[in-house]
Every structure is written in C-alpha cells, then in structure tokens.
Amino acid sequence: MKRKTFFEIAIKNLKTVGTFTYSSKYLIKQTLKPDHIVSALPMVVLPKELVHQILETSAKQLPPGGYFTQITYSLFDKNLYKKYFKNVELKYTPLNFPPAFTYICNN
Numbered sequence: 001m002k003r004k005t006f007f008e009i010a011i012k013n014l015k016t017v018g019t020f021t022y023s024s025k026y027l028i029k030q031t032l033k034p035d036h037i038v039s040a041l042p043m044v045v046l047p048k049e050l051v052h053q054i055l056e057t058s059a060k061q062l063p064p065g066g067y068f069t070q071i072t073y074s075l076f077d078k079n080l081y082k083k084y085f086k087n088v089e090l091k092y093t094p095l096n097f098p099p100a101f102t103y104i105c106n107n
Contacts, residue, residue: 033063040071051080059084059107070103081105 037058043051058068068085070076081088085105093100 034061034066035063036067036069037062038069038071043070043072043076044074055081055084059105062107064107066106068103068105070105072101072103073098075101076103078103 039054039058041054043054046054055068062068070081075090078088078090081103086107087105089104091102091104093102
C-alpha cells in the first residue's frame with residue numbers, strides 16, 4: 001500500500017491546515033511521522049514559550065533520520081535548536097531575495 005503524504009491526507013480530510021498547533025495535533029491524532037518539517041515561521045518575533053513548543057513538538061514528531069528545516073531572515077539562537085536536535089547546521093542562501101539563513105536540524 002502506498003504511503004500517503006501529510007498533504008494528501010490533509011487536503012482530503014481537513015478544511016484548513018493553517019496553524020502549527022492544529023497541524024501537529026492532526027499528526028499526533030493520525031500517528032503520522034513526517035520525514036521533513038519545513039518552517040518559515042518568524043521565530044524571532046514569537047513568544048519564547050511558543051518557540052520552545054514548536055521546536056519540541058517538531059523534534060518529537062520526526063522519525064529517526066527526519067529533518068526540521070527553519071528558514072529565517074535573521075540569525076536566531078543556534079543553541080536553542082541544539083536543545084532539541086542533535087545535529088544543527090546553519091546555511092546562508094545569498095541568492096534568495098532578501099538573503100536568508102537556513103537551519104537544517106535532525107536527530
């Protein structure tokens with residue numbers, strides 16, 4: 001049986017998948033483990049408590065070998081990502097407009 005992607009299931013079963021909290025609750029309910037989580041949430045302006053919740057939930061949702069990628073336009077605390085992920089790599093993307101930074105994390 002072909003494994004369905006989160007988006008195939010979400011499009012079929014949900015009216016909106018607009019917020020992180022709603023999406024993560026849906027994943028937990030369906031016992032799905034995404035291979036990759038991509039975030040462009042503005043972590044710098046979010047309350048610290050929410051940032052910790054997002055990173056903790058993302059780390060718990062990923063299977064071994066899964067990746068969490070955060071796209072950002074400002075350097076954010078790399079040590080914060082290291083609290084939740086074993087491997088944290090920071091890449092600079094100069095061809096993006098405006099130039100962006102990407103944290104690539106996994107356990």
